[in-house]
Amino acid sequence: MNELIQLSPEVAAAREQGRPVVALESTIIAHGMPWPQNLDTARQVEDVIRREGAVPATIAVIDGRIRVGLDDAELQRLAQAPDAMKLSRRDLPYAVATGRLGATTVAATMICAQLAGIEVFVTGGIGGVHRGGAESFDISADLQELARTPVAVVCAGAKSILDLGLTLEYLETHGVPVLSIGQDNFAAFFTPDSGLKADFRMDGAQEQARFIRAKWALGLVGGVVISNPVPAAEAMPREEIDAITARALAEAQAQGIAGKAITPFLLGRIKALTGGRSLATNIALVKNNAIAGARLARALQG
Ligand code: PSU
Ligand code: MN
Numbered sequence: 001m002n003e004l005i006q007l008s009p010e011v012a013a014a015r016e017q018g019r020p021v022v023a024l025e026s027t028i029i030a031h032g033m034p035w036p037q038n039l040d041t042a043r044q045v046e047d048v049i050r051r052e053g054a055v056p057a058t059i060a061v062i063d064g065r066i067r068v069g070l071d072d073a074e075l076q077r078l079a080q081a082p083d084a085m086k087l088s089r090r091d092l093p094y095a096v097a098t099g100r101l102g103a104t105t106v107a108a109t110m111i112c113a114q115l116a117g118i119e120v121f122v123t124g125g126i127g128g129v130h131r132g133g134a135e136s137f138d139i140s141a142d143l144q145e146l147a148r149t150p151v152a153v154v155c156a157g158a159k160s161i162l163d164l165g166l167t168l169e170y171l172e173t174h175g176v177p178v179l180s181i182g183q184d185n186f187a188a189f190f191t192p193d194s195g196l197k198a199d200f201r202m203d204g205a206q207e208q209a210r211f212i213r214a215k216w217a218l219g220l221v222g223g224v225v226i227s228n229p230v231p232a233a234e235a236m237p238r239e240e241i242d243a244i245t246a247r248a249l250a251e252a253q254a255q256g257i258a259g260k261a262i263t264p265f266l267l268g269r270i271k272a273l274t275g276g277r278s279l280a281t282n283i284a285l286v287k288n289n290a291i292a293g294a295r296l297a298r299a300l301q302g
Contacts, residue, residue: 034268177215179224
């Protein structure tokens with residue numbers, strides 16, 4: 001392996017032996033959730049993946065080195081580092097070249113997963129086209145990454161802070177298939193149903209694996225989105241989350257928040273405005289995604 005990237009002994013052994021590995025992002029730890037629930041969730045998600053028979057590989061840049069598989073002290077360091085950079089595709093070489101500590105977004109995690117030979121990646125929600133994106137051009141680099149990098153991303157859809165309709169249109173344009181588990185529609189993160197159809201419903205890991213294998217065997221570049229709705233018992237009421245989202249968006253606009261600061265700002269405001277209840281939903285959906293991701297990694301390996 002390249003000197004810029006280091007696999008943990010556990011991940012390296014699993015890759016060598018052809019055992020299933022699931023990549024995890026770290027922006028959700030450093031920028032997506034508050035201390036100490038961020039650390040607690042990172043540990044729990046790794047445990048869920050192990051229980052389901054796969055090896056978790058949390059990805060971050062530590063002191064300028066891409067690390068695939070972190071130990072507990074490293075997870076803790078990231079969870080308590082307010083100065084960790086938020087790294088997307090364009091930022092990754094900066095963090096490596098300058099020896100920085102950085103958390104990887106969906107886009108950067110996909111890049112690192114591919115470098116490490118990992119095909120499945122579990123997160124909470126993907127980035128997307130922001131509301132007003134047709135004017136602002138604010139479209140997450142996650143979507144371009146899905147168009148070019150061959151990793152299957154299991155998520156609970158995307159947050160309604162985004163324009164989910166435009167997000168799906170963008171994915172279609174770039175040939176990124178959206179599979180849905182348990183329902184026909186694309187998931188909306190805090191709530192199971194966005195009201196928008198996903199491309200193909202595929203409930204089981206085996207059929208998802210066959211789809212992914214077929215895509216790559218056809219030489220079609222890029223990833224696959226697997227939308228896994230939050231369990232109903234842990235979802236937020238739709239009217240409540242819609243009202244709070246509208247308020248958080250108005251605050252962001254009033255305060256002139258822009259660029260890569262927008263997503264963390266909105267996540268933080270939604271958490272505060274729901275009195276922390278959105279955090280419980282967020283944790284539940286990531287763990288639910290970890291189960292689906294581990295099963296998919298096993299199916300792809302089998
Ligand atoms: N959506 C969430 N939680 C998150 C993120 C998105 O519900 O933590 C993070 C992910 O790391 C995602 C990134 O890749 O935000 C997208 O940021 P941007 O919109 O700046 O591309
Ligand atoms: Mn953006």
